[in-house]
Amino acid sequence: MFVIAGVTGNTGKVAAETLLSQGKPVRVLVRDAAKGESWKKRGAEVAVTDLDDVEALTKALKGADGAYLLLPPNFAFQNPRADNGKRTRALFEATEKAGVRHIVFLSSVGAQHEAGTGPIGAVHDAEKIFSASKANVTFIRAAYFMENAGNSLYALDAGAYPTFLRPDLKVPMVATRDIGLVAAKALAEGGKGRTVIELEGPQEYDQNDVAAALSRLTKKKVSVQHGPEDAMVPALTGAGFPQPWAELYREMTHGVNTGHVTFEGGAAQHVRGTTTLETVLEGLLAARK
Numbered sequence: 001m002f003v004i005a006g007v008t009g010n011t012g013k014v015a016a017e018t019l020l021s022q023g024k025p026v027r028v029l030v031r032d033a034a035k036g037e038s039w040k041k042r043g044a045e046v047a048v049t050d051l052d053d054v055e056a057l058t059k060a061l062k063g064a065d066g067a068y069l070l071l072p073p074n075f076a077f078q079n080p081r082a083d084n085g086k087r088t089r090a091l092f093e094a095t096e097k098a099g100v101r102h103i104v105f106l107s108s109v110g111a112q113h114e115a116g117t118g119p120i121g122a123v124h125d126a127e128k129i130f131s132a133s134k135a136n137v138t139f140i141r142a143a144y145f146m147e148n149a150g151n152s153l154y155a156l157d158a159g160a161y162p163t164f165l166r167p168d169l170k171v172p173m174v175a176t177r178d179i180g181l182v183a184a185k186a187l188a189e190g191g192k193g194r195t196v197i198e199l200e201g202p203q204e205y206d207q208n209d210v211a212a213a214l215s216r217l218t219k220k221k222v223s224v225q226h227g228p229e230d231a232m233v234p235a236l237t238g239a240g241f242p243q244p245w246a247e248l249y250r251e252m253t254h255g256v257n258t259g260h261v262t263f264e265g266g267a268a269q270h271v272r273g274t275t276t277l278e279t280v281l282e283g284l285l286a287a288r289k
């Protein structure tokens with residue numbers, strides 16, 4: 001039986017749907033019982049638990065051949081790295097107590113680095129903690145989500161695509177659908193020791209490519225509106241992000257722009273998803289209507 005966290009979110013939803021479509025037994029974790037109803041109808045078991053509740057989580061993970069876990073952002077965390085560390089240790093304790101045989105953990109490009117990566121530092125720490133597990137562990141180091149472009153669509157009517165990333169810098173990007181598919185495959189295959197999968201989409205893209213794809217899809221000229229990194233913290237706090245998170249996102253952006261946030265290579269498996277940027281943008285545009 002496979003336990004899947006984050007099923008109301010991007011990647012967990014796809015992982016759970018994929019395993020169910022293959023006739024595999026699935027138990028989904030939800031915080032709100034009402035959000036479990038549609039999963040029950042599709043044949044999944046539902047466990048109601050918060051990821052921070054070690055006792056309930058241990059119960060929900062009991063008997064799992066594999067579990068898909070992630071560290072969702074919590075903007076109420078005042079000290080995100082330390083607070084995420086606490087959450088990770090709760091997750092780890094629950095998986096160990098429950099005797100989960102294989103953990104598939106959503107990590108990130110750049111997670112090999114201790115510092116200079118903003119919010120990615122939390123999954124660096126999580127990789128360290130889970131590497132000590134009795135279980136087999138697969139870390140999916142996902143590239144920059146294509147769906148992040150959705151945060152910039154507010155300026156589309158003005159023909160602009162605002163970004164703090166360097167417009168001409170090709171970076172690995174991936175659709176969240178491909179992450180869910182790779183997570184489901186990893187769970188179904190079972191793990192062996194510690195595995196790192198570095199996952200990106202069919203090709204690298206730069207921010208000019210994103211704007212060009214938006215132009216094609218909207219049949220309107222869309223141009224990159226490049227913001228300097230120094231403007232990022234005021235812009236994000238102005239948009240309601242707490243200061244510590246705004247600073248982390250700035251650090252991550254600097255890390256991407258300078259090539260620090262990149263794949264490690266080496267022993268890691270390099271996997272490419274098939275979903276294109278255009279497909280993701282098409283979905284994001286349709287969701288705005």
Ligand SMILES: NC(=O)c1ccc[n+]([C@@H]2O[C@H](COP(=O)([O-])OP(=O)(O)OC[C@H]3O[C@@H](n4cnc5c(N)ncnc54)[C@H](OP(=O)(O)O)[C@@H]3O)[C@@H](O)[C@H]2O)c1
Pocket residue numbers: 005006007008009010011012030031032035049050051052070071072073106107108109123141142143144145148176
């Ligand atoms: N954005 C990027 O470019 C990028 C790149 C690499 C890796 N990542 C990683 O990807 C993660 C996000 O993955 P995603 O897009 O699949 O998730 P998502 O769409 O943001 O959804 C988060 C999921 O976690 C659940 N959740 C949140 N807090 C919870 C809690 N305390 N207890 C139980 N469940 C909780 C949410 O359920 P509710 O319905 O209850 O809220 C939701 O199902 C990030 O946190 C980051 O670690 C991101």
